[in-house]
Amino acid sequence: MAPIKNISRRGFIKGIGLASGGLVLASSAYSFSNFGSKEEDILEFNPNLFVQLNSNGSLILVASRSEMGQGVRTSLTSVIADEMEADWDKVIVKQATGDAKYGNQNTDGSRSVRTLFETMRKMGATVKAVLITAAAKSWKVPESECIAKNHFIIHSSGKKIGFGDLVEIAKEISIPENVILKDPKDFKFIGKKLPSIDVENLSNGSAVFGLDKRVPNMKFAAIKRCSVAFGTVKSVDKTEALKINGVLDVVEVPMLIKAFGPLGGVAVIATNTWAAFKGRDALKIEWNYSKNTSYNSETFMDSITANVHKPGKVEKSIGNIDNAFKKANKTHEATYKLPHLAHAPMEVPNAVVSVKGDICEVWAPIQSPQAARREVANFLETDQSNVTINVTFLGGGFGRKAKPDFIVEATAVSKAINGPVQVVWSREDDIQHSYYHTVSSQFLKGAIDKNGKVTGWLHRFALPTIGSTFTPGRDLPQPWEARSATDVPYDIPNLQIEAGKADAHVRIGWLRSVINIPHGFAINVFADELAHEAGKDPLEFRLNLIGKDRIQETKDAYKYDTSKLKHVLKTAAKNAGYDKQLPEGHAIGLAVHYSFYSHVAAAIEVSVTNGKLTIHKISVVIDCGTAINRDTITAQMEGAAIFGMSLAYYGKITAKDGAIEQSNFHNYQVLRMPNAPKIQVEIVNSNDKPTGVGEPGVPVIAPAIINAIFKATGKRYRTLPLSDHGLV
Amino acid sequence: MITLKINGKEHSVDVDPTMPLLWVIRDIIGFTGTKFGCGKGLCGACMVLMDGNAINSCQMPISAIQGKEIVTIEGKTENLQALQKSWAEFNVPQCGFCQSGQLITATSMLNNNPNPSEDEVNGNMSRNICRCGTYTRIKEAITHCVELKNKG
Structure with missing residues (x-):
């Protein structure tokens, strides 16, 4: 994960002027290098963010990132408003379209706040400075006698003028190059609990998600795709489909073999979604199945497990692992196997697209509006300036909606029928044609000396890489996919991390916290196993394993700090009552993990009665640097705990002869309220720069559950989901 | 023609009587606050009140709704x-x-x-x-x- 490039102050303010009656302040601040490597070849970086103050005092703040429940429309804009001393009640949040002028808009990698916090602060502070200058000028007083407060500029004499009344004067003011940011102790919104600006619309049915978009003359479409990834249509008989009341047309959708290319298939166009689904079911299609018909989950797991039971590609090596095992008083090994997962956001993939000649307008729930714009323009062989991507609310994303394949296929359908169309995925489509979270096998071996100290750590993993989605045939991880294993924070003299080969037979994609799910699982469960082998208490053992306070060497601008790691772990344990007497049969399991630059720990209290697991309480502690919106962070930790429980309890996608076996929420279950425990969240107070929040709460949950079950029952489970073991 | 009473107002629709209420509400009448989540009555996203009781509208053919009071999320109770x-x-x-x-x-x-x-x-x-x-x-x-x- 690459560092943030330097900020060019001179480039900060790009322009100022009047638009639609308001003062528009645009900024061209700086470029960010990109997170990870998964999109590094496909994005442009040229941030340009907007504030518009209207003469009636209303303040339009643009959210450049997509809202999918993480509260970004509130958190980012509240930072501008805070520095600007704006009245939050006067703020209107406008969603940006997909456009390079806004800078990187990819809403993934838990990056929105951490990469835009400083820019947003400067944006607000600059507007405030301009307004102070404008007021001082009109009053003919020194600027130093003026302050901004709650949407007014106030002079020391007591006279005041509203922000809106300064618009006309402000547009004549030249923009300061340097602005003073607020002292964090004066923050009004930052670090507080600001409710979502959208809470009412999200509770009364008026928020417009992609599925809710309607445009004149819009048709509805459903697409039948091959059950095996990358299979193609051999022939189609549409006779029966066309007989269904409401079905208008049947068209073929091309398959494009590229990262965000549509899978292709046959689209049924209808006057309503139900007719489209019925028509789709009535199609008779013969397929050319691809070589992926060989994909069977059980035999595949055996093959990647064989690959971790032999030497792999060395990703990191410290000391001499072979000697460590030879000299060990005791060695211990374990193999962990985790299945594919599907994101299953409550809102299925969908898009409204209207192609008119060279011009194309899209309305869709998309995490990557710029990638969507580029892919649509490429598909239509037109300039990106002819393509407008309107970002609706997202009914969940979790990484699925970062891939605009569903927009490209809707574009193909709109073009084919020469009119606007909404392509709707059924839940079955969503579960069976996803970009799956990878399946993995991991082998760990540890050496323990006579004092119970760990002297050797070997971690081999094999998992189909996300790189295979971008470079078909790739069978080894990309560097960033090894990092959550190689960055293991344990102070061990002999350490070796290796990657085994693994082919992809479905589209592999990123899902909330990505590679940290398997790596965080293996690292945390194996440490717990070693504690048991060493005859030590898991907490004390783990704190010793992390060792002395130090900054782990990483390639990032952010600090991976073992003292923070230990602090969150100790605090989570304390909050859970780790030292206290628990009810009979109860036990607490621990896990701690660093991801998306945040340090997170979980302590989970469970009991197992008559073979059934109950989770009583989850205590989560996160150190995410400066907390922007404490309520949002708490909510994200609560949600991540439930997401982590879902994957631990039920998450399992399997393939048979290349086709996905699960189809809907009956056989791809997610957690429901009766199993939702009490979740206590503590946010560490910090003035360090903000780090990720949306994802880092997930990886600690499953391993903490496994460790708790072991403590409660003496049984060690090394595969998920727990439903396979009859525990849930 | 089937007449439905939704949020206190009558709507006459000319559709296949087997069409689930969900799609009539969303695609024919145009209230989009009621959501499609699974199409199988498994997730509850499509819940509406029928005479005060929550039903999965994706499972309810419109022919079974005649004479019932439907309230959606856009309604007021x-x-x-x-x-x-x-x-x-x-x-x-x-x-x-x-x-x-x-x-x-x-x-x-x-x-x-x-x-x-x-x-x-x-x-x-x-x-x-x-x-x-x-x-x-x-x-x-x-x-x-x-x-x-x-x-x-």
Whole structure:
């Protein structure tokens, strides 16, 4: 994960002027290098963010990132408003379209706040400075006698003028190059609990998600795709489909073999979604199945497990692992196997697209509006300036909606029928044609000396890489996919991390916290196993394993700090009552993990009665640097705990002869309220720069559950989901 | 022609009588607050009130609705509005997509049982999935709403 490039102050303010009656302040601040490597070849970086103050005092703040429940429309804009001393009640949040002028808009990698916090602060502070200058000028007083407060500029004499009344004067003011940011102790919104600006619309049915978009003359479409990834249509008989009341047309959708290319298939166009689904079911299609018909989950797991039971590609090596095992008083090994997962956001993939000649307008729930714009323009062989991507609310994303394949296929359908169309995925489509979270096998071996100290750590993993989605045939991880294993924070003299080969037979994609799910699982469960082998208490053992306070060497601008790691772990344990007497049969399991630059720990209290697991309480502690919106962070930790429980309890996608076996929420279950425990969240107070929040709460949950079950029952489970073991 | 009474207003629609209510509401009449989540009655996103009781509208053919009072999330009932207020107070929604269904199920529960126990809340609300994981807040918001109503 690459560092943030330097900020060019001179480039900060790009322009100022009047638009639609308001003062528009645009900024061209700086470029960010990109997170990870998964999109590094496909994005442009040229941030340009907007504030518009209207003469009636209303303040339009643009959210450049997509809202999918993480509260970004509130958190980012509240930072501008805070520095600007704006009245939050006067703020209107406008969603940006997909456009390079806004800078990187990819809403993934838990990056929105951490990469835009400083820019947003400067944006607000600059507007405030301009307004102070404008007021001082009109009053003919020194600027130093003026302050901004709650949407007014106030002079020391007591006279005041509203922000809106300064618009006309402000547009004549030249923009300061340097602005003073607020002292964090004066923050009004930052670090507080600001409710979502959208809470009412999200509770009364008026928020417009992609599925809710309607445009004149819009048709509805459903697409039948091959059950095996990358299979193609051999022939189609549409006779029966066309007989269904409401079905208008049947068209073929091309398959494009590229990262965000549509899978292709046959689209049924209808006057309503139900007719489209019925028509789709009535199609008779013969397929050319691809070589992926060989994909069977059980035999595949055996093959990647064989690959971790032999030497792999060395990703990191410290000391001499072979000697460590030879000299060990005791060695211990374990193999962990985790299945594919599907994101299953409550809102299925969908898009409204209207192609008119060279011009194309899209309305869709998309995490990557710029990638969507580029892919649509490429598909239509037109300039990106002819393509407008309107970002609706997202009914969940979790990484699925970062891939605009569903927009490209809707574009193909709109073009084919020469009119606007909404392509709707059924839940079955969503579960069976996803970009799956990878399946993995991991082998760990540890050496323990006579004092119970760990002297050797070997971690081999094999998992189909996300790189295979971008470079078909790739069978080894990309560097960033090894990092959550190689960055293991344990102070061990002999350490070796290796990657085994693994082919992809479905589209592999990123899902909330990505590679940290398997790596965080293996690292945390194996440490717990070693504690048991060493005859030590898991907490004390783990704190010793992390060792002395130090900054782990990483390639990032952010600090991976073992003292923070230990602090969150100790605090989570304390909050859970780790030292206290628990009810009979109860036990607490621990896990701690660093991801998306945040340090997170979980302590989970469970009991197992008559073979059934109950989770009583989850205590989560996160150190995410400066907390922007404490309520949002708490909510994200609560949600991540439930997401982590879902994957631990039920998450399992399997393939048979290349086709996905699960189809809907009956056989791809997610957690429901009766199993939702009490979740206590503590946010560490910090003035360090903000780090990720949306994802880092997930990886600690499953391993903490496994460790708790072991403590409660003496049984060690090394595969998920727990439903396979009859525990849930 | 089938005539439906939705949120106190009559709508006449000319569609296949087997079409589920969900699609009539969303695609024919145009109320989009009621959501499509699974199409199989598994997730509760499509819940509407039929004579005060929550039903999965994706499973209900429109022919079975004649003469019934339908209330969607866009409608106004005492319990629904009280719950919406409580939802805002606890900042319940994350993505918000499932919340129409959650609110309708909660409304139906309170219509039938003004003082649900925790087990009853869990049991009723288990009809609805929230992938964002807002369950603890939903529960808090319902509890708070019940408390307020009891005081009121």
